[in-house]
Amino acid sequence: MNNLILLQAPSSPSDWVLFFGHFHPVVVHLPIGFVIVAGILELGRLTNQLQISRQAMATIFFWSAISATVACVFGYLLSLGGGYDEELLDQHMWQGIGVAVFTWLAWFVKSERWGDMLPISQLFYLPALALTVIMLTLAGHYGGSLTHGSDYLTAYTPEPFRSIAGIPPREQEVAFKPITDLNQAQVYEQIIHPILQTRCVQCHNPKKSKADLRLDNPEMIKKGSEDGPIFVAGKADESKMIKVCLLPLEDDHHMPPKGKTQLTDGQVAILTWWINQGAPFDKKVADLTVTDDVKPALAALTTGTSGGTLAGSGPAPASPVLTMKLPAPDAKTVDELRKTGLLVLPLAKEQNQLEVSAVNARTFNDAQAALLPKLEQQIVWLKLGDTDITDATLVQVAKLKNLQKLHLEQTKVTDAGLKNLKDLPHLEYINLYGTQVSDAGLRELSGLKNLRTIYLWQTKVTDAGVAALKKAHPGVDVNMGLAEKTIAEFMKVDSLSAANDPSRTKN
Template sequence: MIQLQKLVAGFIFFTLCILTFLLVFESYVDIPKWLWPLGRMHPLVLHFPVALVFLLGILSFSKSKIEEKSYEGIQQFLLHFTGLTASLTALMGFFLSQESSGSDLLALHKWTGAGVAYLVYVLILTVDKRSIYNGVLIITLGTTVYAGHLGAGLTHGTNFLLEPLMASEQKEITAESPIYENMVAPIFAKKCAGCHNSEKHKGELDMSSYAKILKGGEDGFVWEAGNADKSEIIKRHFLPLDDDHHMPPEGKPQLTDIELALIYQWIENGADTSRSIANLEETDTLFSTANVVMNQMNLANHKAKYEFDFADQDVIKGLNNPNRSVNQITPASPAISANIYVRARYQKEFLTELLEISEQIISLNMVNLPIEDDELSVIGQFVNLEKLILNGTNITGKTLSDLKACTKLKSLALSSTKVTASINNDLAEFKSLEEIFIWNTEIDKAGFKSLAEQFPQLEIFLGYSSADEPPLKLDIPSIGDSNKKGRVRGVNEEINFESNLPGTNIHFTIDGSEPDSTSPIYKEPILFNAGMVIKTIACKESWLCSDVKPYSFITQGIQVDTAYILTRPSESYHKITKDFDATRLIDQAVCEEGNLTHDKGFAYIGEPLIMIADMGAKPKQIEQVVVSYFINTGSVVFPPKKITVYGGNNKNNLTVIANFSPTPLTKEVSYSSSLATVSFEKQNFRYYKVKIETLIVPKWSGRTGEVSDVFVDEIFFY
């Protein structure tokens, strides 16, 4: 026996050492998964030390009634057993505590719990010294009770013990409950009493009780019974938000519409504290408002408490597949939300298999799936369903009554389905329903109206309607195939136009006049002519016509064999590699009109752009050089100052053949593409040099003295 006791005492010491060690180095601790079940046995084992500590107390109390020898034997046995269970419980509790986030309550429970384990060990050590032993025993008893209470707080909630006594606060509000006490006063408590209470009575007003409210404040009474409009509390709500007298003050939570309505109507009704829904006429506005508030408050009190059990984790796991995700809303809640995806792969089993967890599903999302009417009978078995999304499914609403067992349904989404106004008859079944989504369905305006009348509490989402808004402007037509072709075209090449919105007409002119909805409609590709400008506009019924978009096309130039740039482009637009490539200036591709694309050209700031074009061994005749550039004066991108063309057959000795200076701008120009043409007598040179100089920003732009940017995206030769 003694041997066993020693063994046990050693084991307790050992366990306590581990515990101490873990507590000291808690921040480093990482409990491996295989130890978690041990931690989770804490709630099971903890009952031993609690009961045993009490037994020790009783034993100590009844010492005189037990024979000395037996007493000592029992005491030794009990002590060691208590110590063993207490230290194990504490250690398991420590493991368990590492699983969840550390609240203050948990920390306190951990330390008091560990305290019990240590105290019991102290008892074992001091068993021979009666006076110390009894003192420690009393402390141990107290600590055990306290630690146990804290632990109960963790599992059942801190107000678990006294909850039945305080239940009056959360009791169900009924038609007999006085409206003031149950609905109005809580609003005051929530939104007013923060500043108007017995400690902090701003404006000499205390709203912490009915009697004190009646006394009023420095500006008089809070309300005038029967006359809400003259009541201070109502008047102040309607003052502008930034008015000093507006209540609740700016920045504080304001009264919601329903709260305001309730207070207003209750005052209007006579501000009678005994008034309840039961003694109101049904026609009274207060009757319906109070009913809404009552339902809301009762619902809020019940919210998020589920009475059903957890589903088997293996079942949940098994139900998850790529087409279906099934998850508990949190690990701590048995409630499950399920989503099914991908229309093309939907099979009815995806839904029926969920019956395995029919009790736990509170949210089901089957948006855009081919769900048929007959499948609602499956969904109808999910009795705890709160949110159901059937937007874009094939249902017609005929079988909506199959859902009648889903009495907890709060949110029902049926948009973009074929449901008709006849769903009115079935909706009455869903007592908890708060919102319904029914836009883009067969229900027309009259149907919406009757629905709203029949279910005044229901929030009905009718969706966005463009009817009340001024019509929108269409997007401008775009060039078809624009990615491949762009604005540079060969003669007789086809030009296509397209609009992003199906059913849009594209009208166009090629004579320079402004097109409108009466201009010819684009039906087939237009054949390109040199220098053609096509003005287009998109029009469609119930839309405003787009802006007029002129498309100026550029004729393809003569192919340059190779080209070199002699001056370094600015790096402020993009990084320039050491051997920058001039190809982008002779590739017959330009930026989209009015849209600067960095890699289509080069920018120069201050320094001129100088390019040499090699026309190859058999040069064609050239009589024009055309430079395409971009203008956006706001970001200092201006036209070039001067373009000079040199020519010759020796690369190192070229002579000036012509120059041209674009007309200087006199006002802001934003996001625009432009061309400058340098003409000269026909030449047959092999080499041409083009020098494009930048200018000093003109005075009118307000940026006196700055050097402008020039952005050139192509140099054409004709």
């Protein structure tokens, strides 16, 4: 995944080396600040706008030189961890060393103790300062390229400057085709690739391949990283691609790393299922065995009426709200919703039931949610997962009297907001994965007479709360996500493998 670093061999640098190396991004900003201040002050002196003593400038250059030297040392220690483009790293290193050398030279010239020993040294001062600024700019650029990719500075250059500078046309962002029929969906192209693209390719692409790993196309995925293959077809529990996702978030080897957007339980379940099915790149869902533990995650990807029933899962009970006669939606209102980034799609031809999805509108918020009640009769499926909504949006959702399916996963909704949903007569499905909902919120939903499915992965709901809900609704299907037992089995297998393989030790 992002910055995927697999378990290191004994030759890897020690934890002490990497510990100090990781301070490089912190220390490196000190010489930048000092040099900029020195440049501004010197410019003011040369234009007779400022008066500043020689000793003051010497002090600034002294601490600039000290911090630049420390930054060079920490940068070298950081580089020992590997995973960087060697050519960029080499250029960045020598430019950083150049900054340290020229700041020491500038300090020497400005120092009253040393500068006067060689009067001709004053001739080197302004050139040294100018070269320091130039080297600092170049070092910063290449440092950014190492971290964010070689085109990070020019990636968003607008026209006409792009053409004038001879920069190639900007690559179009990947647009994933909605899945309307899950059984006919291409497993890699429509399911696996979008997961990798949104969670992993940022750091594993042609321009930036951490650990020599690329995840942007099948050939590179099969090739693996500098340490070998990242998956074992048919054996997800032996695949590093899965193991690194299940490590604790604070673990250095956990992927995506802390601070990056994490894979959801559903996405991990899908990747696990894909590998266990042989990691095919050219098959449809219908060609594979869809296990019970992955059905909810796959079903959550669908758009349209045919996507919710998987082959072999049995027909879903028909809901009256899907067949009732409804007035046509107002075209102007539909356009308003689409302008916020929402997808507005009919569930079936010649019917006015709508699905509204925020899959491409992650910044959708409470203020924009005020538009939803304008289609209070037509909105039947509403997908607001992973957006910026809070409990305030549920006040608007409560007005959608024909709502049957509701996605609220990974949002800021709480128990208080769920109170607004207790009177929705047709609500059968609700996804609360990754929210702060607890047993109290679950009790608010006990009055939903038609509730059939509820997802509670990574919530505060307890077994007692689930038992109480099932007592009120014996037929409701409560899904708590990827079982802890399954994760424990992954970790157990990994621990046993490490114990039996001396080369897989961690410093």
